[in-house]
Amino acid sequence: MAGNPFSKLFGQSPIRPIQEHIELAHQCAEQLTPFIDAALASDWGKAETIYQTISEIENNADEAKTHLRANLPNSLMMPVDRSDLLVMVTQQDEIANCTKDIAGIMLGRQMHIPSEIADQMRTFVGLAIETSAQAVKAVNEMDELLELGFKGRVLNVVEDLVKELNRLEHENDELQIEVRAALFKIESDLPPVNVIFLYKVIEWVGALADAAQSAGGKLQLLIAR
Numbered sequence: 001m002a003g004n005p006f007s008k009l010f011g012q013s014p015i016r017p018i019q020e021h022i023e024l025a026h027q028c029a030e031q032l033t034p035f036i037d038a039a040l041a042s043d044w045g046k047a048e049t050i051y052q053t054i055s056e057i058e059n060n061a062d063e064a065k066t067h068l069r070a071n072l073p074n075s076l077m078m079p080v081d082r083s084d085l086l087v088m089v090t091q092q093d094e095i096a097n098c099t100k101d102i103a104g105i106m107l108g109r110q111m112h113i114p115s116e117i118a119d120q121m122r123t124f125v126g127l128a129i130e131t132s133a134q135a136v137k138a139v140n141e142m143d144e145l146l147e148l149g150f151k152g153r154v155l156n157v158v159e160d161l162v163k164e165l166n167r168l169e170h171e172n173d174e175l176q177i178e179v180r181a182a183l184f185k186i187e188s189d190l191p192p193v194n195v196i197f198l199y200k201v202i203e204w205v206g207a208l209a210d211a212a213q214s215a216g217g218k219l220q221l222l223i224a225r
Helices: 005-010 015-030 032-040 044-071 082-108 115-139 142-147 153-189 192-224
Strands: none
Touching: 015 032, 015 044, 015 082, 015 115, 015 142, 015 192, 032 044, 032 082, 032 115, 044 082, 082 115, 082 192, 115 153, 115 192, 153 192
């Protein structure tokens, strides 16, 4: 942001802290890959270690969010609204929150994922993480987008990134329906309480992708203005 005139006149831009925050949230989500593998292998010792890592990163993200909110000026000399940035940060934070909720409930209950849906769950979780990664790419273009006044080459880049983000989130929605349908076919063979919590985990994985899409998709509104 060294070349940004707003940064020179009014101090540090809030954009870099927002980018750092979503990077932390995504780091949290990335831990779901080894966590799910550990859970599928019933390696709860390893799952506990990964959960502690998730908790630490989520706590760092919370601290970054609190610091950003406390230091975001009420009036920004930038072509974006303060409220829009706060909403973006809230959505980013949900990526980390959903990750911790998923890992927490699975670890706490030592949740068994039926072998019939194991591969689908891996794919489903992986796609949610990919959606989060795409949101990071989009948000990381914000500083250049602002510097160039929402025009030029970077505008097309951001529009393409957000388009791909929306595609990934939609694909995740479709896969969520498939995973639910697969679980429905076998739920009569499972303990009812386990089924309830499996549906909850599926819901939270979908919510993680939704939060990523909402955070990165906020750029569409900024561009439209």
